[in-house]
Amino acid sequence: AQSVTQPDIHITVSEGASLELRCNYSYGATPYLFWYVQSPGQGLQLLLKYFSGDTLVQGIKGFEAEFKRSQSSFNLRKPSVHWSDAAEYFCAVGAGDMRFGAGTRLTVKP
Amino acid sequence: EPEVTQTPSHQVTQMGQEVILRCVPISNHLYFYWYRQILGQKVEFLVSFYNNEISEKSEIFDDQFSVERPDGSNFTLKIRSTKLEDSAMYFCASKPGQGNEKLFFGSGTQLSVL
Numbered sequence: 001a002q003s004v005t006q007p008d009i010h011i012t013v014s015e016g017a018s019l020e021l022r023c024n025y026s027y028g029a030t031p032y033l034f035w036y037v038q039s040p041g042q043g044l045q046l047l048l049k050y051f052s053g054d055t056l057v058q059g060i061k062g063f064e065a066e067f068k069r070s071q072s073s074f075n076l077r078k079p080s081v082h083w084s085d086a087a088e089y090f091c092a093v094g095a096g097d098m099r100f101g102a103g104t105r106l107t108v109k110p
Numbered sequence: 111e112p113e114v115t116q117t118p119s120h121q122v123t124q125m126g127q128e129v130i131l132r133c134v135p136i137s138n139h140l141y142f143y144w145y146r147q148i149l150g151q152k153v154e155f156l157v158s159f160y161n162n163e164i165s166e167k168s169e170i171f172d173d174q175f176s177v178e179r180p181d182g183s184n185f186t187l188k189i190r191s192t193k194l195e196d197s198a199m200y201f202c203a204s205k206p207g208q209g210n211e212k213l214f215f216g217s218g219t220q221l222s223v224l
Contacts, residue, residue: 043218046213100145
């Protein structure tokens with residue numbers, strides 16, 4: 001069965017610092033992997049997705065993620081965090097019946 | 111960019127009452143979904159719908175839930191007799207086809223069961 005684990009419930013980084021949010025997945029075949037961001041009271045916005053091909057994918061807002069099959073990971077990165085990046089981040093695997101991770105809350109310190 | 115729209119944005123109901131959450135998927139999309147997110151928890155898949163029938167559903171989607179596409183534009187989620195634990199944000203989503211297309215989410219309906 002497909003599942004997603006986000007080991008970090010809450011991460012705090014300083015504005016301008018680099019960011020890495022971890023995601024590990026379990027999936028029977030080549031996974032479809034996604035990162036979504038949710039601001040307070042808002043819906044889900046797709047940051048980026050991986051289906052096949054280049055294992056480093058670029059997304060919106062300066063985010064990128066790297067698919068590592070050997071580690072069953074799809075970690076999200078950003079070289080320099082902005083205060084507006086503070087939100088909840090969800091990793092997801094699957095197609096329509098996606099399975100979401102529990103989320104990582106990002107706090108950005110001034 | 112086209113949007114999935116959901117109404118109402120917030121629904122308050124009494125326990126035991128029926129509620130219908132409404133969604134208008136993007137017009138040329140063929141696959142429709144409902145997800146829910148209980149406060150502070152992860153987003154959970156409820157049901158997928160294609161060609162006027164349910165294609166997959168989770169264990170959460172029991173007999174109290176039903177979905178319908180009553181006309182060419184709306185996609186509804188009905189909860190027959192709401193329970194306190196049904197309080198959550200409900201997200202509708204759609205995509206054009208079965209493949210790798212992006213899933214478009216609505217902004218959600220916050221359901222509060224009192």
